Amino acid sequence: MELNRKLEILADAAKYDASCASSGAAKKDSRGSTGVGSTGGMGICHSFTPDGRCVSLLKVLLTNVCLYDCHYCINRRSSNVQRARFTPEEVVKLTLDFYKRNYIEGLFLSSGIVRNADFTMEQVIEVARQLREVHQFRGYIHLKTIPEASQELIEKAGWYADRISINIELPTQAGLDKLAPEKNLKNTTQAMGGIRRRIEETVAAKKEAQQVRNRPRAAAPVFATGQSTQMLVGADSSDDALVLTRADELYRDYRLRRVYYSGFSPIPEPSVLLPIKAPPLVREHRLYQADWLLRFYGFNVREIVPVAHPHLDLELDPKLSWALRNRDVFPVDVNRASREMLWRIPGLGTMNVARILAARRHGRLHLADLLRMGIRLKKIMPFIIAADHVPRASLLEGDQLRQRFLPAPKQMELNFHNPPPATPEDALMARSGQL
Amino acid sequence: MVRAIIEPNYAAWRDKAREMLGAHVRPHEVDWCDATQTGSLMMEEPGLPRFVDPSEVKVPAEFLKLAAGVCAHTDERRFAILYRLLFRITRGGERHLMDHPADADMTLCRGWTKAVGRDVHKMHAFVRFRLVGVNEETGREQFVAWYEPEFRILRMASSFFEKRFAGMDWSILTPDECAHWDGHALSFSPGVSRLSVPDADAHDDLWRTYYRSIFNPARLKIQAMKSEMPMKFWKNLPEARIIPDLISGSSLRVEEMLEEPERPVKPMPNNEYIKALHARRLQGPGES
Numbered sequence: 001m002e003l004n005r006k007l008e009i010l011a012d013a014a015k016y017d018a019s020c021a022s023s024g025a026a027k028k029d030s031r032g033s034t035g036v037g038s039t040g041g042m043g044i045c046h047s048f049t050p051d052g053r054c055v056s057l058l059k060v061l062l063t064n065v066c067l068y069d070c071h072y073c074i075n076r077r078s079s080n081v082q083r084a085r086f087t088p089e090e091v092v093k094l095t096l097d098f099y100k101r102n103y104i105e106g107l108f109l110s111s112g113i114v115r116n117a118d119f120t121m122e123q124v125i126e127v128a129r130q131l132r133e134v135h136q137f138r139g140y141i142h143l144k145t146i147p148e149a150s151q152e153l154i155e156k157a158g159w160y161a162d163r164i165s166i167n168i169e170l171p172t173q174a175g176l177d178k179l180a181p182e183k184n185l186k187n188t189t190q191a192m193g194g195i196r197r198r199i200e201e202t203v204a205a206k207k208e209a210q211q212v213r214n215r216p217r218a219a220a221p222v223f224a225t226g227q228s229t230q231m232l233v234g235a236d237s238s239d240d241a242l243v244l245t246r247a248d249e250l251y252r253d254y255r256l257r258r259v260y261y262s263g264f265s266p267i268p269e270p271s272v273l274l275p276i277k278a279p280p281l282v283r284e285h286r287l288y289q290a291d292w293l294l295r296f297y298g299f300n301v302r303e304i305v306p307v308a309h310p311h312l313d314l315e316l317d318p319k320l321s322w323a324l325r326n327r328d329v330f331p332v333d334v335n336r337a338s339r340e341m342l343w344r345i346p347g348l349g350t351m352n353v354a355r356i357l358a359a360r361r362h363g364r365l366h367l368a369d370l371l372r373m374g375i376r377l378k379k380i381m382p383f384i385i386a387a388d389h390v391p392r393a394s395l396l397e398g399d400q401l402r403q404r405f406l407p408a409p410k411q412m413e414l415n416f417h418n419p420p421p422a423t424p425e426d427a428l429m430a431r432s433g434q435l
Numbered sequence: 436m437v438r439a440i441i442e443p444n445y446a447a448w449r450d451k452a453r454e455m456l457g458a459h460v461r462p463h464e465v466d467w468c469d470a471t472q473t474g475s476l477m478m479e480e481p482g483l484p485r486f487v488d489p490s491e492v493k494v495p496a497e498f499l500k501l502a503a504g505v506c507a508h509t510d511e512r513r514f515a516i517l518y519r520l521l522f523r524i525t526r527g528g529e530r531h532l533m534d535h536p537a538d539a540d541m542t543l544c545r546g547w548t549k550a551v552g553r554d555v556h557k558m559h560a561f562v563r564f565r566l567v568g569v570n571e572e573t574g575r576e577q578f579v580a581w582y583e584p585e586f587r588i589l590r591m592a593s594s595f596f597e598k599r600f601a602g603m604d605w606s607i608l609t610p611d612e613c614a615h616w617d618g619h620a621l622s623f624s625p626g627v628s629r630l631s632v633p634d635a636d637a638h639d640d641l642w643r644t645y646y647r648s649i650f651n652p653a654r655l656k657i658q659a660m661k662s663e664m665p666m667k668f669w670k671n672l673p674e675a676r677i678i679p680d681l682i683s684g685s686s687l688r689v690e691e692m693l694e695e696p697e698r699p700v701k702p703m704p705n706n707e708y709i710k711a712l713h714a715r716r717l718q719g720p721g722e723s
Contacts, residue, residue: 003641011644011648012648015651036602047560049650050660050681051652051654078700078701100564100603103563267692268691358536362537365537
């Protein structure tokens with residue numbers, strides 16, 4: 001098969017993996033070598049596709065031949081999709097050719113399971129080995145690992161890669177049993193635990209190596225600096241509380257860098273076990289917002305999705321929803337409140353909170369000061385006190401506050417007898433639930 | 436009133452500002468002019484004959500970093516406002532001004548450096564090298580890129596390319612200035628016209644294939660794409676020319692997916708590994 005066609009099949013097969021991060025790697029670059037590549041700065045998005053997602057890595061499968069039968073996946077064994085296989089050399093050359101043209105930050109390599117977990121892992125590792133050892137490639141490498149592969153091979157993958165990941169896929173074993181019968185939550189978390197230990201050992205060893213002056217830096221063992229995972233949303237019946245509880249556990253117990261939420265979107269070759277549904281794009285977006293609150297804003301899962309509301313509000317962002325449920329803590333005085341309290345004000349991000357803390361050392365803050373710092377007043381006004389502003393007490397009471405933040409209703413003319421024909425955009429909107 | 440006519444770059448502003456500060460010239464007494472914008476008739480007025488303070492002025496390192504960014508911007512007010520900031524910090528007793536995010540001068544300067552920083556970041560992202568040959572002596576591949584930054588940031592942005600592409604020879608050509616790397620040192624030469632750069636690279640087709648295949652037509656979000664990759668960049672991006680086709684073809688592709696018949700489940704393959712996985716699953720109850 002021609003290379004162009006292989007790339008078409010094996011990139012198409014990889015696009016349902018949401019991760020594209022290329023940040024958080026150890027600092028390294030190509031100076032003094034015959035190769036190319038650098039990591040350690042901010043990740044760079046080299047392009048954007050019309051789905052609004054960034055293109056930063058060459059994201060391909062080594063092969064889309066797969067023994068597993070995961071019903072949300074286009075590559076499962078029951079699908080009739082055309083199969084293809086790259087040789088390791090082909091992926092190596094593609095990566096280098098794309099990298100030298102500044103199309104990409106590096107490689108994100110994954111693979112269908114062929115023969116068994118170890119055999120597949122060895123193939124994936126071989127690509128990374130050639131890039132690093134034969135071509136001195138110092139760019140970003142993200143390898144997808146298979147939890148059933150031997151610890152030794154996972155170690156080896158981590159040796160070459162900047163990031164390794166294992167997809168958790170669904171938040172519960174019951175969901176996996178139904179939709180991904182070969183996958184096992186326990187195996188996955190066990191492997192994540194092993195990776196966490198290796199990452200922490202490496203960090204400790206690096207610190208130690210830096211303290212010993214005469215020891216060359218290269219003596220510090222090399223290992224990936226982070227692991228991430230992906231959870232599919234909307235394929236099984238798990239509610240947001242379940243999804244976020246699992247994510248929170250992954251952040252706490254396995255120190256994951258990122259949990260990606262991937263709204264299940266229509267795939268070619270749909271399975272009889274998983275009828276195609278509209279992609280839950282808004283839900284996915286709200287989950288990411290909630291994820292941010294967990295990681296950077298000091299919220300816990302129960303505050304974001306209390307027992308009475310196991311689903312996130314699709315109309316309002318989760319911080320605003322929390323504020324509307326907890327109006328008694330507002331208004332908050334921006335001139336006095338703690339950092340943690342400022343974080344809870346809807347419309348204030350961590351950056352702006354840092355600015356407020358710095359600015360108020362120079363004097364009491366007025367609304368004009370906030371405006372100058374780039375803060376959008378309309379959203380935060382009901383919740384804050386400033387030197388020249390106290391919100392009307394009535395504003396924090398009653399239904400009007402929620403109404404104030406809801407998206408404006410669209411004026412519609414209804415004509416039931418002779419409806420206008422739906423445009424393709426209407427059809428897409430109806431399916432995606434996005435306006 | 437003193438007129439300060441300088442080349443529009445950081446080094447020129449810094450030298451002039453040091454001179455002015457030494458002479459205790461107050462911000463409202465200087466008229467800062469860009470030498471490339473001013474007619475030759477305009478002459479720099481001699482500085483007021485004043486006492487020149489020989490003592491060194493201490494400036495926070497953070498200010499110098501800010502100044503370098505501000506000078507790369509094109510706003511006419513930038514040199515004057517930067518000098519006013521400098522004066523307030525050193526002579527005006529506002530030494531902590533750098534930590535004051537709500538100050539009007541600081542807000543302006545931060546806005547400018549942010550725009551310049553974004554321009555640098557976009558340049559790191561959107562430069563596209565084309566392979567033009569191999570150096571016969573060294574055997575190193577030679578690449579050339581054409582790029583049109585919004586501000587004069589080529590030098591600021593170049594060290595990134597030096598670190599990343601040390602193992603190949605490259606040139607980045609812009610209308611104002613060009614940067615070159617030969618494996619040993621960075622060098623700069625005057626700007627050129629677009630015509631001096633090859634239009635395409637043999638790999639652009641493969642790259643477009645990748646771009647087309649990684650796009651998910653079921654999640655069209657055109658506005659999100661445009662805000663991150665504004666259309667002004669499209670003309671120099673080889674992948675951008677297929678965007679209209681991807682968008683117009685997407686609803687049909689989704690339609691086809693929705694109409695596809697559901698596929699039945701195939702029987703388990705005769706594979707030892709899969710059998711072992713299933714046997715283990717049936718033995719012990721999984722975690723709930």
